[in-house]
Amino acid sequence: MQNVFFCADMDAFFASVEQHDNPDYKGKPLIVGGMEGHRGVVSACSYEARKFGVHSAMPSSTAHKLCPNGIFVPVRMARYKEVSDHIMEIFSRFAPEVIQNSIDEAFLDLTGTDRLMGPPVEVASKIKACVKEETGLTVSIGIGENRYLAKLASDYRKPDGLYQVEKGKEIEFIDSIPLKKLWGIGKSTYSRLEKSGITSAAQIRSFSSTILEGIFGKGASDFLSAIAWGKDPGICSMEHKSRSISNEITFDQDVGDYAVLRETLLGLSHQITFRLLKKGWSSKTLALKIRLDNFSTSTIQVTQDNAFTSAEEVFQASLALLQKKWDRKRNIRLIGLGFQNADETGKTQLQLFDDIHEKQNKVEKAVLNLNSRFQNNQVIKAALLKKP
Numbered sequence: 001m002q003n004v005f006f007c008a009d010m011d012a013f014f015a016s017v018e019q020h021d022n023p024d025y026k027g028k029p030l031i032v033g034g035m036e037g038h039r040g041v042v043s044a045c046s047y048e049a050r051k052f053g054v055h056s057a058m059p060s061s062t063a064h065k066l067c068p069n070g071i072f073v074p075v076r077m078a079r080y081k082e083v084s085d086h087i088m089e090i091f092s093r094f095a096p097e098v099i100q101n102s103i104d105e106a107f108l109d110l111t112g113t114d115r116l117m118g119p120p121v122e123v124a125s126k127i128k129a130c131v132k133e134e135t136g137l138t139v140s141i142g143i144g145e146n147r148y149l150a151k152l153a154s155d156y157r158k159p160d161g162l163y164q165v166e167k168g169k170e171i172e173f174i175d176s177i178p179l180k181k182l183w184g185i186g187k188s189t190y191s192r193l194e195k196s197g198i199t200s201a202a203q204i205r206s207f208s209s210t211i212l213e214g215i216f217g218k219g220a221s222d223f224l225s226a227i228a229w230g231k232d233p234g235i236c237s238m239e240h241k242s243r244s245i246s247n248e249i250t251f252d253q254d255v256g257d258y259a260v261l262r263e264t265l266l267g268l269s270h271q272i273t274f275r276l277l278k279k280g281w282s283s284k285t286l287a288l289k290i291r292l293d294n295f296s297t298s299t300i301q302v303t304q305d306n307a308f309t310s311a312e313e314v315f316q317a318s319l320a321l322l323q324k325k326w327d328r329k330r331n332i333r334l335i336g337l338g339f340q341n342a343d344e345t346g347k348t349q350l351q352l353f354d355d356i357h358e359k360q361n362k363v364e365k366a367v368l369n370l371n372s373r374f375q376n377n378q379v380i381k382a383a384l385l386k387k388p
Contacts, residue, residue, distance in 0.1 A: 002167060004120050006108035007142045007150035008091060008127065011159035013104035014044035017083050018073055020136045029054070029070040031063055041260050043075050043267075047159065055252040057260055077267060080104075081274055083135055090130050094123055101236045102247050103271055107147050124162050146232040149173070151183055170230035174201050182227055183235075186254055186333055188293055192216065193224075204228035219296035234297070243281065246289075246338025247271045254293040254331035261322065261335060268337040269315035273308070276339055282307040283339035286314060288321040291334035300325045301340060308339070 010016065014032040019025040025046075031054060033043030042058045052067040063070065084103045091098045094117060095108035110120060117123045124141040131139045142153025143164035152173070156163040165173045174182070179200050180190040196215055198204060204212070205228045212221035226233040236248075247268050255261060276283065286308065287301035300321050308314050318337050326332065 001112055003145045004110045004112075004114070005144055005147050005150040006095070006110060006120070006124060006127075007144075007147065007154040008106050008108060009140050009142075009151075009154040009158075010087065010104040011138045011140055012044065012046050012050075013084075013137075014075070014080055015046035015049070016137050017080055018076075019046065021079070025071055025073075029067050031067065031070045031072050033060075033075045041263065045070075057251050057253065057255055057264075075267075077270055078274075081271060083137070085275075085278065086135060087131055087137075087139070090127065090134065093130075094127055099236055100245075100247065100275070102249060107150065107236055121162065121164055124164075128160075128162065145170070146230075147235055148183070148227060148232040149230055151235060152177065155183070165230075174228065174230045177201075183250075184223060184227060184233065184295070184333075186293070188254055188331075189220070189295070201228040217294055217296075219292075220294050223295040243342040244338055244340050245272050245275050245279070245281070245283075245342060246287070246336055247275075248289060248334060248336025248338075250291075250334045251332070254333045256328065256331040258328075261326075261332065262319065264335055265318045265322065265337060266315050268335075269318055270311045272337055272339060273311035273314050276308075276342065279342075281339075281342040283342040284308070285340040286317050286321070287338050287340050288318055288325060289334070289336035289338070290322075290325060290332050292330040293333050294330060295333075297334075298325065307343070 015030045018030055018032060027048065028046070029049035029052060030046040031042055031049050032045060033040065040060050042054060042056055042060065042063050044056055045054045045063075049063075049067055049070050052070070054063045054067050054070070060072075064072075080103060084100075088098060088100055088106060091106055091108055095110050096113065097109040099107045099109075101107055110117065110123060113123075114120070120143045124143060128139055128141060131137060138160040140154045140158045140161035141163075142150045142156060142161075144150040144153055145165070145167065149165045149170060153163040153165050154161070156177075179185060179193065179198075180187075182201065185193070193199070204224050209221060209225060212225060215221070216224065223233045249264055249268070255264075284305070284307050285301055285303045287299050289297065289299045291297040302317055302321060304317075308317070314337075
């Protein structure tokens with residue numbers, strides 16, 4: 001039986017939500033998060049803004065210089081979460097397994113469902129139509145025999161794309177993509193490849209693992225070899241365990257700025273906490289995943305005596321994990337945060353004394369309820385807005 005994986009990736013998600021909610025923004029360079037005249041970083045931007053060189057994790061001041069006529073709007077994470085939840089629910093109608101990789105991306109496993117659901121391309125077309133009809137947004141879907149190929153295929157014809165990597169044509173597909181645009185190869189890595197005289201995936205395949213490891217180190221050589229052969233290097237490994245919830249972000253450029261990482265973890269903490277609340281689960285274990293600029297990937301986790309009870313508690317724990325795991329000697333290309341071994345009953349051990357996190361948990365549940373009822377007026381933590 002051939003494996004069939006979809007990678008469903010929303011097109012410029014945050015910006016698209018803003019343009020949908022405010023039609024005046026459509027067709028204009030829209031920058032989410034990088035408030036003009038404020039400190040902070042860009043969370044997302046529209047395709048119109050990308051033409052000016054603006055990208056996520058870019059300092060606000062730089063974004064304003066590149067795109068002085070851009071429209072700067074604050075992050076509305078609660079609103080994006082609401083739309084994301086709706087979209088994930090749509091995905092679950094078509095696939096028995098949906099792994100949410102981030103707020104705007106998910107991997108769907110449709111292996112063995114062709115008799116029930118139909119051919120993969122036909123199913124993908126139905127998903128795209130449902131997302132468009134119910135949310136007004138577009139999603140690009142890639143189809144492949146593993147998640148990495150599906151990931152590349154989802155970006156192949158963006159925006160609003162649909163592409164399937166056919167069986168037996170995996171290498172041909174990999175070679176059709178410029179090396180610098182293969183997912184996982186950033187500017188610094190490509191520069192190292194160029195200095196070694198390597199400018200194509202075919203050249204990577206021509207080297208033995210020993211030679212590659214001698215040039216790039218084991219972590220990078222294993223990663224490069226896997227993607228050059230069209231194999232999955234493990235791009236969504238944190239949520240394979242049962243009852244686990246995780247989100248991760250791959251930066252457009254490797255990040256060494258603690259302030260950017262801190263803000264990213266703040267957003268991830270709220271995303272996974274609200275997903276946990278919505279499912280009615282609880283968890284005592286939090287895991288942090290980081291991938292460095294040399295492709296080495298590692299995770300660290302902490303298990304508490306009592307379940308996490310608020311996003312703020314999760315955020316503080318994530319910072320502690322980052323400080324233990326990251327020595328700041330290398331930049332980070334990917335960071336992920338997730339709950340492990342969640343309890344589906346949602347029961348938490350009561351603490352002897354009233355705890356501030358319990359109060360925050362009650363507030364967050366109230367926020368979740370409000371945001372599910374009122375779509376146009378979303379409640380969001382003030383720290384997720386850009387401050388002067």
